[in-house]
Amino acid sequence: MADIVLYRPHFVAFIILFLLGIYIMVVSLNLIKKLIGMYLMQTSIILFFITLAVKKDSTIPIILSSTTAVTPEAYANPLPHVLMLTAIVVGVSTLGVSLAMVIALYRQYNTLEEDQILGKMQ
Amino acid sequence: MTSSLPGFLFAIPFFAAVVIPVVGFTNQKFCRPIALGALVSLSIVSVIGLSEVVSHGPLSHEFGGWAPPIGIEWVVDGLSGLLMVAISIVSLITLVHAGPLVEKELPGRVIPFYSLSLLLVAALGGMVLTGDLFNLFVFLEIGSLASYVLVGVAGGRSLHSAFRYLILGTIGASLYLLGVGYFYAETGTLNMADLAQRLPEVIDSRAVLTGLLFIVLGLAIKMGLFPLHGWLPDAYTYAPNSCTPLLTSVVTKVPLYAFVRIAFWVFGMTTVSTQIPILVVLGWVGAVAAIVGAYLAIWQESFKRMLAYSSVSSMGLFMLGFSLGTETGFAGGLFYVLADTLMKATLFGVAGAAFYQCGASTVTDLVRLRENMPWVSSALLISALSMVGIPPTAGFFGKWHLVVGALEAEKYFAVAAILVSSMLTALYFFRMFQRVWAETLPLVDPHVLETPFPIKMSLGVLTFGLIALGLGSDLVMGLIFESAIPKGF
Amino acid sequence: MMLFDDYLLLALVIVTALGAVFVRDLFSGVLTLAAYSFFLALLWAGLGAVDVAFTEAVVGAGLSTLFFLVALFLTSHQEEIRKQFKVQMMALGSLGILGFLLLFGSVDLPVVGDPESLPSKHVSSHYLKKSLEETDTPNVVTAVLADYRGFDTLGETTVIFTAGIACWMLLRRSDDSAT
Amino acid sequence: MIRPHDSVIVHTLARVFIPIIQLFALYVLIHGHDSPGGGFQAGTLFAASFILPVIAFGIQGSLTVLERRAVILGGIGILLFAGIGLVPLLLGEEFLNYGELPIPGMEASAKRHLGILGIEIGVTIAVAATAVSIYYSLRERGEGEGN
Numbered sequence: 001m002a003d004i005v006l007y008r009p010h011f012v013a014f015i016i017l018f019l020l021g022i023y024i025m026v027v028s029l030n031l032i033k034k035l036i037g038m039y040l041m042q043t044s045i046i047l048f049f050i051t052l053a054v055k056k057d058s059t060i061p062i063i064l065s066s067t068t069a070v071t072p073e074a075y076a077n078p079l080p081h082v083l084m085l086t087a088i089v090v091g092v093s094t095l096g097v098s099l100a101m102v103i104a105l106y107r108q109y110n111t112l113e114e115d116q117i118l119g120k121m122q
Numbered sequence: 123m124t125s126s127l128p129g130f131l132f133a134i135p136f137f138a139a140v141v142i143p144v145v146g147f148t149n150q151k152f153c154r155p156i157a158l159g160a161l162v163s164l165s166i167v168s169v170i171g172l173s174e175v176v177s178h179g180p181l182s183h184e185f186g187g188w189a190p191p192i193g194i195e196w197v198v199d200g201l202s203g204l205l206m207v208a209i210s211i212v213s214l215i216t217l218v219h220a221g222p223l224v225e226k227e228l229p230g231r232v233i234p235f236y237s238l239s240l241l242l243v244a245a246l247g248g249m250v251l252t253g254d255l256f257n258l259f260v261f262l263e264i265g266s267l268a269s270y271v272l273v274g275v276a277g278g279r280s281l282h283s284a285f286r287y288l289i290l291g292t293i294g295a296s297l298y299l300l301g302v303g304y305f306y307a308e309t310g311t312l313n314m315a316d317l318a319q320r321l322p323e324v325i326d327s328r329a330v331l332t333g334l335l336f337i338v339l340g341l342a343i344k345m346g347l348f349p350l351h352g353w354l355p356d357a358y359t360y361a362p363n364s365c366t367p368l369l370t371s372v373v374t375k376v377p378l379y380a381f382v383r384i385a386f387w388v389f390g391m392t393t394v395s396t397q398i399p400i401l402v403v404l405g406w407v408g409a410v411a412a413i414v415g416a417y418l419a420i421w422q423e424s425f426k427r428m429l430a431y432s433s434v435s436s437m438g439l440f441m442l443g444f445s446l447g448t449e450t451g452f453a454g455g456l457f458y459v460l461a462d463t464l465m466k467a468t469l470f471g472v473a474g475a476a477f478y479q480c481g482a483s484t485v486t487d488l489v490r491l492r493e494n495m496p497w498v499s500s501a502l503l504i505s506a507l508s509m510v511g512i513p514p515t516a517g518f519f520g521k522w523h524l525v526v527g528a529l530e531a532e533k534y535f536a537v538a539a540i541l542v543s544s545m546l547t548a549l550y551f552f553r554m555f556q557r558v559w560a561e562t563l564p565l566v567d568p569h570v571l572e573t574p575f576p577i578k579m580s581l582g583v584l585t586f587g588l589i590a591l592g593l594g595s596d597l598v599m600g601l602i603f604e605s606a607i608p609k610g611f
Numbered sequence: 612m613m614l615f616d617d618y619l620l621l622a623l624v625i626v627t628a629l630g631a632v633f634v635r636d637l638f639s640g641v642l643t644l645a646a647y648s649f650f651l652a653l654l655w656a657g658l659g660a661v662d663v664a665f666t667e668a669v670v671g672a673g674l675s676t677l678f679f680l681v682a683l684f685l686t687s688h689q690e691e692i693r694k695q696f697k698v699q700m701m702a703l704g705s706l707g708i709l710g711f712l713l714l715f716g717s718v719d720l721p722v723v724g725d726p727e728s729l730p731s732k733h734v735s736s737h738y739l740k741k742s743l744e745e746t747d748t749p750n751v752v753t754a755v756l757a758d759y760r761g762f763d764t765l766g767e768t769t770v771i772f773t774a775g776i777a778c779w780m781l782l783r784r785s786d787d788s789a790t
Numbered sequence: 791m792i793r794p795h796d797s798v799i800v801h802t803l804a805r806v807f808i809p810i811i812q813l814f815a816l817y818v819l820i821h822g823h824d825s826p827g828g829g830f831q832a833g834t835l836f837a838a839s840f841i842l843p844v845i846a847f848g849i850q851g852s853l854t855v856l857e858r859r860a861v862i863l864g865g866i867g868i869l870l871f872a873g874i875g876l877v878p879l880l881l882g883e884e885f886l887n888y889g890e891l892p893i894p895g896m897e898a899s900a901k902r903h904l905g906i907l908g909i910e911i912g913v914t915i916a917v918a919a920t921a922v923s924i925y926y927s928l929r930e931r932g933e934g935e936g937n
Binding site: 009072 | 617618621624625627628629631632637640641644647648652655658659660661662663666668670671674675678679681682683685686687699702703706709710713714717720721722723724725726728730731732734735736738739740742743749750752755756759760763764766767770771773774775777778781782
């Protein structure tokens with residue numbers, strides 16, 4: 001346990017953000033708060049992937065010299081970066097759709113609180 | 123064998139979905155012909171693909187011309203080919219059925235309806251055919267976004283249920299992505315075939331175990347497996363009638379397919395039954411789901427909600443079949459998936475037609491079907507018989523093979539669960555028919571509309587399909603045994 | 612890479628995340644979330660993921676915040692204050708299980724920054740070695756994004772397009788008479 | 791509700807920033823090959839340059855038809871992307887295999903370089919138009935209210 005906190009600070013941050021995000025998504029009654037939780041959860045997964053790409057003493061994955069042979073150890077792993085670019089765009093698309101739903105719900109029920117919406121449905 | 127056919131399986135619905143809003147901008151009347159034309163050609167291409175697979179073995183398509191672990195590949199094999207055929211044909215029929223409904227229910231939103239439906243079909247096809255875990259996630263998200271909106275477009279309760287679906291679905295997708303990340307961390311690859319080769323070396327790693335659990339959990343939310351089915355009843359009940367046949371028949375089956383692909387092809391039968399014994403757990407979960415879903419369905423007053431709980435029950439039966447650990451059980455589960463796709467499309471199609479014509483939404487209201495709508499009520503009768511499992515319908519053969527598989531595996535709790543859930547299913551359908559045929563007609567509304575031809579035709583085709591699949595079950599089971607069974611049984 | 616500023620940024624990220632969640636005023640919450648995105652972008656730039664950092668700054672801190680703010684302008688700003696704060700035992704229990712699973716699995720994950728770990732070797736070394744020769748593109752992230760895994764990118768663009776169609780379908784009612 | 795801001799500072803800064811943002815977006819797009827950035831970032835920046843005047847000056851009158859249907863332009867961007875990918879598929883090669891594009895006298899790697907540029911342009915158009923469309927959809931009010 002102590003090892004994890006000392007040697008994997010990114011992983012600990014990931015766990016905190018991920019669990020916080022899910023908790024807020026499930027428990028909060030305010031629709032916008034739920035979406036803030038969703039945003040935290042999605043970004044925490046990006047944090048997890050990015051730490052997989054890190055190599056000690058490496059540089060950004062842009063290869064400038066075409067003459068010398070490339071040593072992969074000298075550059076950060078590009079694949080997780082690509083996957084997470086996709087995940088960011090997926091996240092913002094989901095956010096757009098969910099905010100559209102929130103606005104449409106607000107138009108009908110005039111509130112952002114889920115319990116009040118449920119009450120008005122009866 | 124590499125082939126360009128899987129590329130066309132993607133390109134046809136995708137291009138149609140993108141072209142529809144562009145063309146519909148000038149004339150909205152073009153939308154429906156484009157959508158139906160695309161689905162007809164998709165069905166033809168997928169049938170050709172399946173026949174190629176049967177005669178020549180799996181087809182693969184390497185996108186961008188990069189060989190698999192480097193690039194992304196799509197594979198049509200027996201299992202994915204079979205599901206692709208089912209998805210394309212059923213979505214074609216359900217969109218034919220939706221034609222008259224969508225103009226009544228969603229006026230002014232016809233263009234986005236067809237575009238989103240085709241995007242959904244393209245995404246489901248992508249999830250079925252892809253051989254890459256991350257590519258699967260991308261298509262999972264496209265399909266999910268499309269289905270959230272198709273659930274919520276009617277406003278009010280449907281919108282609220284869609285929002286809950288979105289929240290839970292996003293948690294599911296994120297858990298899946300996290301699981302993929304764990305696999306990637308342990309093996310350095312995302313390709314399923316490559317992963318299957320590299321996993322045995324690291325199978326003892328706790329990270330692989332956790333990753334598998336996250337993936338199963340995420341997909342279980344997406345497929346509405348009990349007890350994670352929280353979003354499902356409301357979403358199915360309040361979704362607009364023009365969208366429910368498509369949503370309920372295929373959308374939950376495809377995450378199930380993804381689970382089957384990962385569990386049996388990437389991990390392999392021996393691993394998931396002995397080293398990481400998730401099949402034992404899922405078998406029990408499936409048994410409980412089958413019984414509880416059917417039990418809850420009995421108490422529902424709304425017809426669509428009753429069908430929603432019966433979907434929960436069916437999902438339990440599939441899971442039970444796949445986790446039996448025998449070839450017959452697996453094949454029976456797969457056959458029942460195909461049968462249930464047709465049954466749910468028919469039943470929700472009946473629900474849509476009933477509401478469209480005489481405003482019937484509760485089980486009691488269905489009495490109005492009796493006099494006025496012979497097509498619709500006979501489709502209801504035959505699909506209900508199939509749900510219960512009466513020969514010669516497809517549902518009977520599905521359950522028959524499930525029971526045989528369970529007996530072969532000597533898992534008597536599974537036999538009991540299948541029988542009990544069938545009896546409960548018989549109970550709620552019996553109760554429904556008792557009301558429809560035994561009660562006196564309240565007052566016959568003389569202004570009931572004539573059933574529009576597309577609805578009649580699609581329900582007729584679906585009903586015919588149910589009986590044909592039942593009568594041709596030997597053929598289909600032979601195909602499944604020959605090319606869709608994973609190694610290791 | 613295991614520098615002091617990493618710890619500092621991680622701390623800032625967590626503090627801003629907590630702030631965004633626990634502030635009652637939703638405007639402050641959303642703006643704190645924008646700050647959270649910027650700290651994340653800094654963190655990722657520090658970890659060598661410049662493209663992701665750029666995207667996070669533009670898309671996460673920019674576009675997402677904009678969408679949130681528009682939604683808040685059109686709805687209400689204030690979260691309802693509830694007298695009794697209920698702790699949801701079910702939710703906490705499932706979170707506990709999830710957290711346990713995460714910690715349980717973490718032991719076997721590769722150490723951050725290990726150049727010999729499997730994710731850094733298998734497929735990714737091919738991209739690093741070959742991309743300049745095969746695609747004539749020095750930025751390996753662009754090469755993988757647009758070529759080796761270009762199909763994912765098509766899917767990703769389709770996700771955004773789906774969202775566009777979806778918002779159109781959900782929110783625009785009065786104007787769809789394009790016959 | 792969102793109203794145009796009537797501060798002189800906001801208006802002037804918006805006028806100055808819009809061309810700068812667009813220029814930067816073009817730079818990001820074209821230099822995606824050898825520096826950080828690419829289609830998504832450029833598209834979002836373009837979208838920002840179209841959204842900024844709406845925030846600063848408000849919408850004059852009602853939305854034009856094109857503004858209402860910006861998502862169609864997004865569709866055209868995707869069609870550009872997928873169309874480049876479709877050419878090799880129709881020629882019997884793989885979808886998105888830019889190395890097999892029928893351009894005479896070019897090496898495969900140079901074709902791929904060009905193909906990447908082409909699809910980045912498609913992504914830019916798609917993302918910019920769709921983001922603007924989502925923005926308009928979100929801020930548009932319900933029926934009858936107008937703006």
